[in-house]
Amino acid sequence: xxxxxxxxxxxxxxxxxxxxxxxxxxxxxxxxxxxxxxxxxxxxxxxxxxxxxxxxxxxxxxxxxxxxxxxxxxxxxxxxxxxxxxxxxxxxxxxxxxxxxxxxxxxxxxxxxxxxxxxx
Amino acid sequence: xxxxxxxxxxxxxxxxxxxxxxxxxxxxxxxxxxxxxxxxxxxxxxxxxxxxxxxxxxxxxxxxxxxxxxxxxxxxxxxxxxxxxxxxxxxxxxxxxxxxxxxxxxxxxxxxxxxxxxxxxxxxxxxxxxxxxxxxxxxxxxxxxxxxxxxxxxxxxxxxxxxxxxxxxxxxxxxxxxxxxxxxxxxxxxxxxxxxxxxxxxxxxxxx
Numbered sequence: 264x265x266x267x268x269x270x271x272x273x274x275x276x277x278x279x280x281x282x283x284x285x286x287x288x289x290x291x292x293x294x295x296x297x298x299x300x301x302x303x304x305x306x307x308x309x310x311x312x313x314x315x316x317x318x319x320x321x322x323x324x325x326x327x328x329x330x331x332x333x334x335x336x337x338x339x340x341x342x343x344x345x346x347x348x349x350x351x352x353x354x355x356x357x358x359x360x361x362x363x364x365x366x367x368x369x370x371x372x373x374x375x376x377x378x379x380x381x382x383x
Numbered sequence: 384x385x386x387x388x389x390x391x392x393x394x395x396x397x398x399x400x401x402x403x404x405x406x407x408x409x410x411x412x413x414x415x416x417x418x419x420x421x422x423x424x425x426x427x428x429x430x431x432x433x434x435x436x437x438x439x440x441x442x443x444x445x446x447x448x449x450x451x452x453x454x455x456x457x458x459x460x461x462x463x464x465x466x467x468x469x470x471x472x473x474x475x476x477x478x479x480x481x482x483x484x485x486x487x488x489x490x491x492x493x494x495x496x497x498x499x500x501x502x503x504x505x506x507x508x509x510x511x512x513x514x515x516x517x518x519x520x521x522x523x524x525x526x527x528x529x530x531x532x533x534x535x536x537x538x539x540x541x542x543x544x545x546x547x548x549x550x551x552x553x554x555x556x557x558x559x560x561x562x563x564x565x566x567x568x569x570x571x572x573x574x575x576x577x578x579x580x581x582x583x584x585x586x587x588x589x590x591x
Contacts (some may be wrong), residue, residue: 272390292499293412293495293498294410294411294412294465294479294497296403296407296410321402322402322403322405323402323403323405323407324402325402325403325410325479327436327438327467327479328401328403328436330438331436331437331438331467332401332436334439335442336438336439336441337438337440337495345505354477357544358409358410358411358499359409359410359411359499360409360411363409364499365470366481369409369411369476370501370579370582370583371583372423372472372474372476373410373411373472373476373478373501373579374576374579374580374583375472375473375474376470376472376473376474376476377472377478377572377575377576378576379472379473380470380472380572381569381572381573
Protein backbone atom coordinates (compact mmCIF):
# COMPACT_ATOMS: atom_id res chain seq x y z
CA UNK A 264 0.00 0.00 0.00
CA UNK A 265 2.02 2.92 -1.19
CA UNK A 266 -0.77 5.38 -1.82
CA UNK A 267 -3.62 5.87 -4.15
CA UNK A 268 -3.28 4.25 -7.52
CA UNK A 269 -4.34 6.21 -10.52
CA UNK A 270 -5.32 9.21 -8.45
CA UNK A 271 -3.54 12.44 -7.98
CA UNK A 272 -0.78 12.41 -5.45
CA UNK A 273 -1.68 13.53 -1.96
CA UNK A 274 0.24 16.77 -2.27
CA UNK A 275 1.33 18.11 -5.65
CA UNK A 276 5.11 18.17 -5.80
CA UNK A 277 5.26 21.89 -6.55
CA UNK A 278 3.09 22.73 -3.56
CA UNK A 279 4.64 20.29 -1.17
CA UNK A 280 7.72 22.41 -0.57
CA UNK A 281 6.02 25.78 -0.60
CA UNK A 282 7.88 26.72 -3.74
CA UNK A 283 11.30 25.96 -2.31
CA UNK A 284 13.49 24.07 -4.73
CA UNK A 285 16.57 23.67 -2.58
CA UNK A 286 16.93 22.10 0.82
CA UNK A 287 18.21 24.37 3.57
CA UNK A 288 21.21 22.21 4.35
CA UNK A 289 23.73 19.99 2.61
CA UNK A 290 21.98 17.44 0.47
CA UNK A 291 20.43 14.54 2.32
CA UNK A 292 21.35 11.27 0.70
CA UNK A 293 18.78 8.92 -0.73
CA UNK A 294 19.57 6.54 2.09
CA UNK A 295 19.78 9.10 4.89
CA UNK A 296 17.71 7.63 7.69
CA UNK A 297 14.88 9.82 8.98
CA UNK A 298 13.35 9.39 12.44
CA UNK A 299 10.95 11.56 14.39
CA UNK A 300 12.63 13.39 17.25
CA UNK A 301 9.68 13.19 19.60
CA UNK A 302 9.50 16.97 19.85
CA UNK A 303 5.86 18.09 20.09
CA UNK A 304 4.56 19.12 16.68
CA UNK A 305 3.76 22.83 16.60
CA UNK A 306 0.39 23.89 15.19
CA UNK A 307 0.18 25.19 11.66
CA UNK A 308 2.70 22.87 10.06
CA UNK A 309 2.26 22.61 6.28
CA UNK A 310 0.34 19.52 5.16
CA UNK A 311 3.28 18.00 3.34
CA UNK A 312 5.55 18.26 6.38
CA UNK A 313 2.80 16.69 8.47
CA UNK A 314 2.46 13.90 5.92
CA UNK A 315 6.15 13.14 6.20
CA UNK A 316 6.05 13.24 10.00
CA UNK A 317 3.06 10.96 9.88
CA UNK A 318 4.90 8.45 7.71
CA UNK A 319 7.74 8.43 10.23
CA UNK A 320 5.49 7.88 13.21
CA UNK A 321 5.41 4.15 12.49
CA UNK A 322 9.18 3.86 12.30
CA UNK A 323 12.29 5.07 10.55
CA UNK A 324 12.43 5.50 6.81
CA UNK A 325 15.13 6.45 4.38
CA UNK A 326 14.59 9.53 2.23
CA UNK A 327 13.91 7.39 -0.82
CA UNK A 328 11.41 5.19 1.02
CA UNK A 329 9.56 8.25 2.27
CA UNK A 330 9.46 9.57 -1.29
CA UNK A 331 8.00 6.30 -2.56
CA UNK A 332 5.46 6.18 0.24
CA UNK A 333 4.31 9.78 -0.17
CA UNK A 334 4.55 9.59 -3.97
CA UNK A 335 6.74 12.65 -4.04
CA UNK A 336 9.99 13.22 -5.91
CA UNK A 337 13.12 12.54 -3.88
CA UNK A 338 14.07 16.20 -4.32
CA UNK A 339 10.83 17.30 -2.63
CA UNK A 340 11.36 14.97 0.31
CA UNK A 341 14.88 16.35 0.71
CA UNK A 342 13.40 19.83 1.07
CA UNK A 343 10.64 18.68 3.43
CA UNK A 344 13.02 16.69 5.60
CA UNK A 345 15.41 19.64 5.66
CA UNK A 346 12.62 21.90 6.93
CA UNK A 347 11.70 19.38 9.62
CA UNK A 348 15.36 19.02 10.60
CA UNK A 349 15.60 22.80 10.99
CA UNK A 350 12.67 22.64 13.39
CA UNK A 351 14.20 19.69 15.28
CA UNK A 352 11.14 17.61 14.46
CA UNK A 353 13.10 14.85 12.77
CA UNK A 354 16.58 13.43 13.07
CA UNK A 355 18.63 12.33 10.09
CA UNK A 356 21.46 9.86 10.13
CA UNK A 357 23.95 9.16 7.36
CA UNK A 358 23.48 5.70 5.78
CA UNK A 359 26.90 4.53 6.91
CA UNK A 360 29.16 6.18 9.48
CA UNK A 361 31.73 8.19 7.51
CA UNK A 362 34.63 6.26 9.02
CA UNK A 363 33.16 3.02 7.73
CA UNK A 364 32.59 4.10 4.14
CA UNK A 365 35.52 2.17 2.75
CA UNK A 366 35.91 -0.29 5.55
CA UNK A 367 36.68 -3.76 4.15
CA UNK A 368 34.90 -5.14 7.21
CA UNK A 369 31.64 -3.62 6.02
CA UNK A 370 31.94 -5.44 2.67
CA UNK A 371 32.74 -8.64 4.49
CA UNK A 372 29.63 -8.27 6.60
CA UNK A 373 27.57 -7.80 3.44
CA UNK A 374 29.09 -10.93 1.90
CA UNK A 375 28.59 -12.96 5.08
CA UNK A 376 25.02 -11.73 5.31
CA UNK A 377 24.28 -12.78 1.74
CA UNK A 378 25.80 -16.19 2.34
CA UNK A 379 23.68 -16.58 5.45
CA UNK A 380 20.60 -15.80 3.34
CA UNK A 381 21.44 -18.73 1.12
CA UNK A 382 21.41 -21.13 4.06
CA UNK A 383 17.71 -20.54 4.59
CA UNK B 384 10.49 -13.74 2.44
CA UNK B 385 8.94 -12.59 5.67
CA UNK B 386 9.26 -8.99 6.65
CA UNK B 387 11.71 -8.18 9.34
CA UNK B 388 10.38 -9.00 12.79
CA UNK B 389 9.46 -5.88 14.67
CA UNK B 390 9.72 -5.47 18.39
CA UNK B 391 6.59 -6.12 20.38
CA UNK B 392 6.33 -2.47 21.37
CA UNK B 393 6.07 -1.32 17.79
CA UNK B 394 2.50 -0.57 16.80
CA UNK B 395 1.16 -2.54 13.89
CA UNK B 396 2.17 -0.56 10.87
CA UNK B 397 -0.46 0.10 8.28
CA UNK B 398 2.20 -0.56 5.67
CA UNK B 399 3.93 -3.57 7.13
CA UNK B 400 7.51 -4.13 6.26
CA UNK B 401 8.39 -0.75 4.84
CA UNK B 402 9.61 0.85 8.02
CA UNK B 403 13.10 -0.16 9.00
CA UNK B 404 13.71 -2.43 11.97
CA UNK B 405 15.42 -0.73 14.91
CA UNK B 406 18.40 -2.99 14.36
CA UNK B 407 19.19 -1.33 11.01
CA UNK B 408 22.59 0.29 11.37
CA UNK B 409 24.56 0.42 8.15
CA UNK B 410 22.58 1.16 5.01
CA UNK B 411 24.48 0.31 1.87
CA UNK B 412 23.44 0.24 -1.74
CA UNK B 413 24.32 -1.28 -5.02
CA UNK B 414 22.98 -0.40 -8.42
CA UNK B 415 21.28 -3.04 -10.49
CA UNK B 416 21.97 -1.48 -13.84
CA UNK B 417 20.89 -2.34 -17.33
CA UNK B 418 18.71 -1.38 -20.26
CA UNK B 419 14.92 -1.47 -20.12
CA UNK B 420 13.47 -4.97 -20.05
CA UNK B 421 16.64 -6.74 -19.00
CA UNK B 422 15.13 -7.92 -15.71
CA UNK B 423 16.28 -5.35 -13.13
CA UNK B 424 12.94 -5.16 -11.35
CA UNK B 425 12.50 -8.92 -11.56
CA UNK B 426 15.85 -9.43 -9.85
CA UNK B 427 15.09 -6.87 -7.16
CA UNK B 428 11.66 -8.40 -6.59
CA UNK B 429 13.21 -11.86 -6.23
CA UNK B 430 15.45 -10.91 -3.33
CA UNK B 431 13.83 -7.87 -1.72
CA UNK B 432 12.14 -8.26 1.67
CA UNK B 433 9.67 -5.54 0.76
CA UNK B 434 7.66 -5.38 -2.40
CA UNK B 435 9.80 -3.22 -4.68
CA UNK B 436 9.00 0.46 -4.30
CA UNK B 437 9.60 3.14 -6.85
CA UNK B 438 10.16 6.84 -7.07
CA UNK B 439 9.22 8.98 -10.02
CA UNK B 440 12.28 10.88 -11.12
CA UNK B 441 12.23 13.83 -13.43
CA UNK B 442 14.84 13.85 -16.08
CA UNK B 443 16.88 16.97 -16.56
CA UNK B 444 16.77 19.48 -19.40
CA UNK B 445 19.39 17.71 -21.45
CA UNK B 446 17.11 14.73 -21.82
CA UNK B 447 14.27 16.81 -23.17
CA UNK B 448 16.09 17.20 -26.46
CA UNK B 449 16.56 13.49 -26.81
CA UNK B 450 12.94 12.83 -26.06
CA UNK B 451 11.71 15.67 -28.20
CA UNK B 452 9.24 14.52 -30.78
CA UNK B 453 8.57 16.54 -33.90
CA UNK B 454 6.36 19.46 -33.04
CA UNK B 455 6.09 18.63 -29.36
CA UNK B 456 8.41 21.27 -28.06
CA UNK B 457 6.28 21.87 -24.98
CA UNK B 458 7.33 18.52 -23.64
CA UNK B 459 10.12 19.75 -21.41
CA UNK B 460 10.26 17.07 -18.77
CA UNK B 461 9.98 13.33 -18.69
CA UNK B 462 9.79 11.09 -15.71
CA UNK B 463 11.22 7.68 -15.21
CA UNK B 464 10.33 5.26 -12.44
CA UNK B 465 13.28 4.02 -10.40
CA UNK B 466 12.53 0.74 -8.63
CA UNK B 467 14.29 -0.26 -5.48
CA UNK B 468 14.19 -2.95 -2.84
CA UNK B 469 16.19 -3.98 0.17
CA UNK B 470 17.49 -6.95 2.14
CA UNK B 471 18.11 -6.75 5.90
CA UNK B 472 21.18 -8.81 6.63
CA UNK B 473 22.34 -10.13 10.00
CA UNK B 474 24.54 -7.66 11.87
CA UNK B 475 22.46 -4.58 11.16
CA UNK B 476 23.44 -4.17 7.52
CA UNK B 477 20.64 -3.30 5.11
CA UNK B 478 21.48 -3.77 1.45
CA UNK B 479 19.50 -1.59 -0.95
CA UNK B 480 19.26 -2.34 -4.63
CA UNK B 481 18.36 0.40 -7.08
CA UNK B 482 17.27 -0.54 -10.59
CA UNK B 483 19.07 2.00 -12.70
CA UNK B 484 18.56 2.51 -16.42
CA UNK B 485 21.81 3.13 -18.20
CA UNK B 486 21.15 5.48 -21.07
CA UNK B 487 23.31 8.54 -21.38
CA UNK B 488 20.27 10.79 -20.92
CA UNK B 489 19.89 9.51 -17.37
CA UNK B 490 23.37 10.67 -16.39
CA UNK B 491 22.39 13.31 -13.80
CA UNK B 492 19.97 10.90 -12.18
CA UNK B 493 22.58 8.18 -12.37
CA UNK B 494 25.14 10.31 -10.55
CA UNK B 495 22.66 11.05 -7.78
CA UNK B 496 21.66 7.41 -7.32
CA UNK B 497 25.25 6.17 -7.60
CA UNK B 498 26.50 8.54 -4.89
CA UNK B 499 27.87 6.40 -2.08
CA UNK B 500 27.08 3.10 -3.83
CA UNK B 501 29.35 0.13 -3.19
CA UNK B 502 29.22 -1.01 -6.78
CA UNK B 503 26.98 -2.06 -9.63
CA UNK B 504 25.63 -5.34 -10.88
CA UNK B 505 25.16 -4.88 -14.62
CA UNK B 506 22.45 -7.12 -16.04
CA UNK B 507 22.78 -8.08 -19.67
CA UNK B 508 20.57 -9.95 -22.10
CA UNK B 509 22.50 -12.15 -24.53
CA UNK B 510 19.87 -11.52 -27.22
CA UNK B 511 20.79 -7.85 -27.31
CA UNK B 512 24.24 -7.30 -25.93
CA UNK B 513 24.56 -3.98 -27.70
CA UNK B 514 21.78 -2.57 -25.50
CA UNK B 515 24.20 -2.83 -22.59
CA UNK B 516 27.04 -0.80 -24.09
CA UNK B 517 25.66 2.52 -22.81
CA UNK B 518 25.26 1.28 -19.27
CA UNK B 519 28.73 -0.28 -19.20
CA UNK B 520 30.10 3.05 -20.39
CA UNK B 521 28.29 4.94 -17.65
CA UNK B 522 29.42 2.54 -14.94
CA UNK B 523 33.02 2.75 -16.06
CA UNK B 524 32.96 6.54 -16.29
CA UNK B 525 31.48 6.84 -12.84
CA UNK B 526 34.30 4.71 -11.49
CA UNK B 527 31.94 2.26 -9.80
CA UNK B 528 33.35 -1.24 -9.49
CA UNK B 529 31.00 -3.72 -11.13
CA UNK B 530 30.22 -7.29 -12.02
CA UNK B 531 28.23 -8.45 -15.04
CA UNK B 532 25.35 -10.89 -14.73
CA UNK B 533 23.86 -12.50 -17.81
CA UNK B 534 20.14 -12.91 -17.23
CA UNK B 535 19.22 -16.27 -18.72
CA UNK B 536 16.06 -15.72 -20.73
CA UNK B 537 14.51 -19.00 -21.88
CA UNK B 538 14.83 -18.23 -25.57
CA UNK B 539 18.26 -16.68 -25.32
CA UNK B 540 21.01 -18.19 -27.43
CA UNK B 541 23.18 -20.54 -25.42
CA UNK B 542 26.04 -20.85 -27.82
CA UNK B 543 27.96 -17.92 -26.37
CA UNK B 544 31.03 -19.00 -24.51
CA UNK B 545 32.13 -16.81 -21.60
CA UNK B 546 35.10 -15.77 -23.73
CA UNK B 547 32.81 -14.67 -26.54
CA UNK B 548 30.65 -12.71 -24.14
CA UNK B 549 33.66 -11.05 -22.58
CA UNK B 550 34.96 -10.09 -25.97
CA UNK B 551 31.57 -8.82 -27.13
CA UNK B 552 31.13 -6.72 -24.00
CA UNK B 553 34.80 -5.70 -23.95
CA UNK B 554 35.20 -6.65 -20.29
CA UNK B 555 38.43 -6.31 -18.35
CA UNK B 556 39.91 -9.69 -17.38
CA UNK B 557 39.23 -9.00 -13.68
CA UNK B 558 35.54 -8.16 -14.12
CA UNK B 559 33.35 -11.00 -12.87
CA UNK B 560 30.91 -12.43 -15.40
CA UNK B 561 28.20 -14.70 -14.02
CA UNK B 562 24.90 -16.03 -15.28
CA UNK B 563 21.73 -15.72 -13.27
CA UNK B 564 18.02 -16.25 -13.50
CA UNK B 565 16.47 -13.00 -12.29
CA UNK B 566 13.34 -14.90 -11.21
CA UNK B 567 15.30 -17.13 -8.84
CA UNK B 568 16.21 -15.67 -5.45
CA UNK B 569 19.16 -18.00 -4.88
CA UNK B 570 20.56 -17.28 -8.30
CA UNK B 571 20.25 -13.52 -7.72
CA UNK B 572 21.95 -13.76 -4.33
CA UNK B 573 24.82 -15.59 -6.03
CA UNK B 574 25.15 -12.77 -8.55
CA UNK B 575 25.14 -10.18 -5.76
CA UNK B 576 27.76 -12.23 -3.93
CA UNK B 577 29.95 -12.29 -7.04
CA UNK B 578 29.85 -8.50 -7.04
CA UNK B 579 30.55 -8.13 -3.32
CA UNK B 580 33.38 -10.66 -3.46
CA UNK B 581 34.85 -8.65 -6.34
CA UNK B 582 34.65 -5.51 -4.19
CA UNK B 583 36.49 -7.31 -1.40
CA UNK B 584 39.15 -8.77 -3.68
CA UNK B 585 40.13 -5.64 -5.56
CA UNK B 586 42.59 -3.11 -4.25
CA UNK B 587 41.18 -0.69 -1.71
CA UNK B 588 39.69 2.20 -3.69
CA UNK B 589 41.08 5.69 -3.49
CA UNK B 590 38.88 7.97 -1.46
CA UNK B 591 36.54 9.79 -3.74
